[in-house]
Amino acid sequence: MNSEKNAPIGVFDSGVGGLTVAREIMRNLPDERxxxxxxxxxxxxxxxxxxxxxRYSRQIVRFLKTQKVKAIVVACNTASALALDTIEEEIDLPILGVVRPGASVAVQATHNKKIGVIATESTIHSNLYQTLIQREDPEITVYGKACPLFVxxxxxxxxxxxxxVEVAKRYLAELLEKDIDTLIMGCTHYPLLRTLLRRILGEQVTLVNPAYETSQALKRMLEELGLENDTHCPAGEKYQFYASDTVEKFNAFANSILPYDIKTTKQIPIEEY
Amino acid sequence: MNSEKNAPIGVFDSGVGGLTVAREIMRNLPDERxxxxxxxxxxxxxxxxxxxxxRYSRQIVRFLKTQKVKAIVVACNTASALALDTIEEEIDLPILGVVRPGASVAVQATHNKKIGVIATESTIHSNLYQTLIQREDPEITVYGKACPLFVxxxxxxxxxxxxxVEVAKRYLAELLEKDIDTLIMGCTHYPLLRTLLRRILGEQVTLVNPAYETSQALKRMLEELGLENDTHCPAGEKYQFYASDTVEKFNAFANSILPYDIKTTKQIPIEEY
Known part of the structure; x- marks a missing residue:
């Protein structure tokens, strides 16, 4: 374990979607790099x-370890659902995915014990949300729906x-028929559709954003491990961005959702890690 | 050059879309492996x-060379637009993309010298269709439109x-406003939308399918080089399929568009080539 309290948190995603998770960490843990x-x-x-x-997630974890991170957040629902269990057993760093925090909050939120999950095809097929939710409360029924067009x-x-709106109505119809009272947005892009989803779901359904819940779980984890950053980091060094493809598109998207301008993203050959 | 006439043709794509090109080669060059x-x-x-x-295309070309192919078809519009020029100069095998054959036929098809191209973002940004078309006839105007939701x-x-239908109307509106009389389906998935596109475009617009044109260009190329297969190949050995991810989904899609069942697809670690 890298016990340097002022070391950064490693956050990774399949692309830019995980920036919605990074944004929540920036908001809720403003001292962390x-x-x-x-x-x-x-x-x-x-x-x-x-x-x-x-395989991809392992390469990324190896890259993040070269960056001397003190903990890792898997900001991608698919990687959290398919790879986290295995990677947890392989590394000596605290690691956290987005699925478990989202599942826990949904269990607390539901009254009628009917929870919907929208996510990618691979996340839905993994059944991980259902497994984790039913581990906490076996009486809850979980209805999953892959929504490949949302991203x-x-x-x-x-x-x-x-x-x-039409696509969302189509995807959500079968969940609404099941009378769900809670819906987990199980892919990092989906919170960007929150307003539209809310309009279709009405006010009765609680929308769970695992990005926010993950930042809270990270906060608790760092506190428990005594790993909260207690030094001041100059603004320019606080957040570092890396991508495996050229960085222009990454920066454009990042600048549209983060509260400040990114210019220093670096491209790295992830296949070599 | 591998002058073995009975060697196979290497065909590659970013995924399953290029099977529409392979299908045309199977139909129009039935003796080729x-x-x-x-x-x-x-x-x-x-x-x-x-x-x-x-980088990806070079790895795939290296893999195909281990399979002793006599020629290569880049069945992916994006790879044809972004990588073919460079790869052509690097290898000692005849190689053909889907962009040039599609562009040539569109030049012959247009009467009013207004051609539309629908394709991926990267293909449109490469401007290759426009460059090739205007090299043949500088008086032609080419209107490109990226259609990222079609795939x-x-x-x-x-x-x-x-x-x-609604998405296609949105994408095609600006091309129709320009009064195009010819439209190139510049992505391997798009011919699967042919019926729907035809309904929106009406009968006046000629639809160009580069997959068919590529099979014809391949035929001419093999004839010119004296590389046509002149031996009989047992049906079971004729077509070999490889993919970089696990093969279940690949096989399912392949079986939906090819006229026979695929069962023997092999997964290979393309990063290592």
């Missing part, structure tokens, strides 16, 4: 196999578009 | 940079869906 890695040369993970996502719709910028 | 590679662990290429697509819509199976 972050090293973010987005696997933009191999994005997306959501349609790929467990073996492939695990491309968000990336097209159509987050308030009538076409996206 | 094929080794197909789909980069399903890193798909898609259409949103990635030139440098990354070139996920096809993969969702919504090829005849009202939502796909």
């Amino acid at each position: 972050i090293v973010y890695f987005g696997d933009t040369a191999r994005v997306p993970y959501g349609s790929k196999s467990k073996a492939t996502v695990l 491309p719709l968000v990336e097209e910028g159509w987050t308030k578009d009538s076409i996206t | 094929i080794v197909y590679f789909g980069d399903t662990a890193r798909v898609p290429y259409g949103s990635k940079s030139k440098a990354t697509v070139l 996920p819509l096809v993969e969702e199976g919504w090829t005849k869906d009202s939502i796909t």
Whole structure:
């Protein structure tokens, strides 16, 4: 374990979506440094196999360890669902995914014990949300729905578009028929559709954003381990960004969702780690 | 050059889309053997940079050479647009992309000298269709439109869906305003939307499918080089399939568009080539 309290948190995702998790960490743990890695040369993970996502995640963890991180956040739902269990057993660093925090909050939120999960195909097929939720409360029924068009719709910028409303109505119809009272947004892009989803779901359904819950779980974990940063870090060094593809598109997206301008993202050859 | 006439043709794509090109080669060059590679662990290429697509394409070409292919077809529009020029200069095998054949036929098809191109973001940004078309006829105007939602819509199976009609109307509106009389389907998935596109475009617009044109260009190339296969190949050995991710999904898609069942696809670690 890297017990340097002022070492950074490693945060990784298949691409840019995990920046929504990084943003929550920045908001809720403002003293912590972050090293973010987005696997933009191999994005997306959501349609790929467990073996492939695990191989990619291991390479990224090896890269983050070269950056002397004190803890790792798997900001990608698919990698959390497919790779985290294995990686946890392999490394000597505290590590946290987005699935467990989201599942726990959903268990607390539901009244009628009917929870919906929207996510990528691979996350839904992993059944991990269902497994974790039912471990906490076996009486809860979990309804999963893969929503493969949501990420491309968000990336097209159509987050308030009538076409996206139609797609969302189609995807959500079967969950609403099941009378869910809680819905987990189980992919990092989906919180960017929050307003639109809210309009279709109505006010009765609690929307769970694992990004926020993960920042809270990270805070508790660092406190328990006595790993909270207690030194001041100059603003320019606080957040470091890395990507596996060229960085122009990464920076453009990052600048659209983070509260300050990113210019210093570096490209690294992740296949070599 | 591998002058073995009975060696296979290497065909590669970022994933399964290039099977539409392989299918045309099977139909129009029924005596030729094929080794197909789909980069399903890193798909898609259409949103990635030139440098990354070139690196991936070089690895695949190295793999195909280990399979003793006599010629290579780049069945991916994005790889044809971003990597083919460089790779052509590096290898000693005849190689052919899908962009040039599609561009040539569009030049012959247009009457009003207004051609539309629909393709991935990276293909459109490369401007290669425009460059090649205007090299043949500088008076032609080319209008490009990136259609990033078409591939996920096809993969969702919504090829005849009202939502796909709405998306296509949106994408095609600006091309129709320009009064194009010819439209190149510049991504291997798009021919699977042919019926829907035809309905929106009307009968006046000629739809160009580079997959078919590429099979014809391949035929001419093999004839010119005296490389046509003149031996009989047992059916079971004729077509070999490889993918970089696990093969279940690949086989499912392949079996939906090829006229026979695929069972023997092998996974290979393409990063190591």
